[in-house]
Amino acid sequence: IIIPMALIIAEMGSHQGSNVWKTVKKTALSLIKNPVLVGLLIGICLAVSGIKIPAPLFKAIDMLAEAAGPAALIVIGGALFGLQVKGMASAVGQIVIGKLLIHPLLIFIAFYFVPGIDPLYMAGALLFAAAPMISIYPLFGQRYGLGGVSAAAMLVATIASFFTLSLIIGLMSLFGLMHFE
Template identity: 60%
Template sequence: MLDILAITTPIFAIIGLGYLARAGRLIGHEAIQGIGTFVMYFALPALVIRALTQNPLKEVFDPRYLLAYGAGSLAVFALGLALTLGLERKSLATAAIQTLGMSASNSGFIGYPVTAMVLGPPAAMFLALNMLIENLLIIPLALILAELGQQAGNGLRETLRQTGLRLARNPVLIGLVIGILLAATGGPLPAPLAKVIDMLAGAAGPAALFVIGGSLYGLKPRGMVRDMGQIAVGKLILHPLAVLGVFLLLPDVDPLLITAALLFACAPMISVYPLFGQRFGLGDVSAAALMVSTLASFLTISLTLWLIRHGGLFVTP
């Protein structure tokens, strides 16, 4: 168990440092937002570009991983919609946002640092694949349903157009496009540019974890135990189980893929989840769910690492 804690403790120690920095007023909310902007607009895109350009393109885009992880995420999304719409009789907008919290991992800020500690450099390749699934499938699907549920009068066509425009400005997706284009040309990057990308990519993990900790400061559950608990259980338990289930249905799957998929799926929901929730009147619930899921993920990620290792799926490159 000590070897598991050796992986998870540094990750959550940096999250704790971010929280303490805010609690001790060493750094303000605006500064945390600034670091988050740096991670989102510079470090994570550089990380994706480095992953795509350091390996042959055919080795990065594994269709089995995309299929299994995407199908598992969609299964949880469908289950969440059925639960909130059918059993709890909530609105489509509420159901879509709550389901988003269950099925979209914080791959960049928590999933990648944890997986990198376990698997090393291959974690960046899986980050690129997860970013495709989350930014082109799960998040757009949730936002389209939420917009339609609010009946803003825009209609499906306008909703799709606005969602597409937002995605086109997503810095991680821009990094994916740049990385794919560079990898497709096959030529090496100029040494100074490669060094800049490498330095930015190296800052992604610790800076992202620090931002998560600083962002958790001040969040309060405020008595929303049922909805908050439902989202957290869906994200930390159902999502990993669904992803694992799909992978086990596929023949001859590389254990490396299973290990990476499980670690990414065990991460709590995306860090901007409260912003999406606030837009649709669920700011408090989504913020509370993010706080609880992030704290609880220390236990679930540690348990998952223990089960993977003793289940014979653990892979060290």
């Protein structure tokens, strides 16, 4: 749900300046062609329909899936190589603070006000919210002209998450969210 919503917002932002209907049309056309959304849609259709993929095709898809992570890291490394970080600190700082501190805080507040939530679900949601962004983040940033900033933010967030995750796990333990029966 999050990735398609983020793509919709990014596409709409990239088509600013047009009238509303032109923006909606351009956004819809861009999203229909987006391989991430096409892949998600095909996966959902296969899961819902119960259609089984033939073994050779499944093996090929599985091999591509296993190569996606390392390929994404190569792209991220390429984006970071030779990157001029001057003037980027403010944007990177805002992204990292938002992802590692504000996002978990908002998730905690949202879960706190929902009665009867199992502490296991709250702990899982907080840990996912406190984790750094996934490796596809800089790839999306690159598509919208923010590859360098997003790659740098991911690098800083990954390093800083050692400290913020430790803090959040400590706080969760202190307040009894890490004790499961």
